[in-house]
Amino acid sequence: MPVKKKRKLPDSDDHERKCKITSFTRPQIRGARPISEKPFSSKKCLAWFHEYAGPDKVVGPEAMEKFCEDIGVEPENIIMLVLAWHLEAANMGFFTKEEWLQGMTLLQCDCTERLQSKLDYLRSELNDSVVFKNIYRYAFDFARDKDQRSLDMDTAKSMLALLLGRTWPLFPVFHQFLEQSKYKGMNKDQWYNVLEFSRTINTDLSNYDEDGAWPVLLDEFVEWQKAWSAS
Structure with a gap:
């Protein structure tokens, strides 16, 4: 988890939870048995x-x-x-x-x-695909500067590597695309759709619908990837 050491934390007494993380009930914890039999204190x-x-x-x-x-x-x-x-x-x-x-x-x-x-x-x-989706969505508000509506691109790339780097085969190529793109940040809609894209679109992009409701960012990625593959 990247650590931002220079961020100023708002006064905890006045701090309003602007980004309420979830609206669902977390699953019951089923971890290993406690080290001791003493109740939680x-x-x-x-x-x-x-x-x-x-x-x-x-x-x-x-x-x-x-x-x-x-x-x-x-x-x-x-x-x-x-x-x-x-x-x-x-x-x-x-x-x-x-x-x-x-x-x-x-x-x-x-x-x-x-x-x-x-x-x-x-x-x-x-x-757990449902839990992972909620952790992924939580990561956007967790990692962004609270005075910004978007996630700066360096942070976005780091968080995407953490969350999708080992499971999405196209991630290395998508990372290269972001490296050379004009985008300086990623908004919430783009962030959410990257996960959906990674889960539903084939590695060869054969089932990508150009007329679908994907963000322009992903349309441009597909165009860039096809041009890169052709060359």
Whole structure:
């Protein structure tokens, strides 16, 4: 999960959740059995949060790196995006106290060991097409600068590589297209349609309908790919 260290986090007391992440109920957690038989403790979970947040009200980028090190996950690992989705985190590189307590309570994790026991479960959620779609859609608002309606192209390419790089055969070619394109960013409609395109259009583009309701970005990609293949 790319970390933006220079982003200024809005005051958590005044912070309005402008991008409410989901409108559906998250699936019941089915992770590994807890390390101990002790019930989940909100007090212990809060103390765990303050190990990283200190006197602040938020786990910021530097503390996030320590958190990732403790649970044994690289910050750029897609598991961190899945975790952020569970916490409904609004800003990349930050977990607020409210997000931490709400998300970790749902996960029933009040310490490092319990979260580690859920990592396989978090990864397995990516295999559920419905859950993956919602994580993918969440990533747009999570990663964008909140004063911008679009996702800047560098961030978009990084997030697409994280989400589709290993599963979409055409991703390397699409990435090349974005590299040479005139686009400086990607709006929400384009972002959503890239996933739909990756799921429904054949690798040879044989079933692509030029008269379909695809964004111009994808029309141009198809034209570019066909011209590139012909040459």
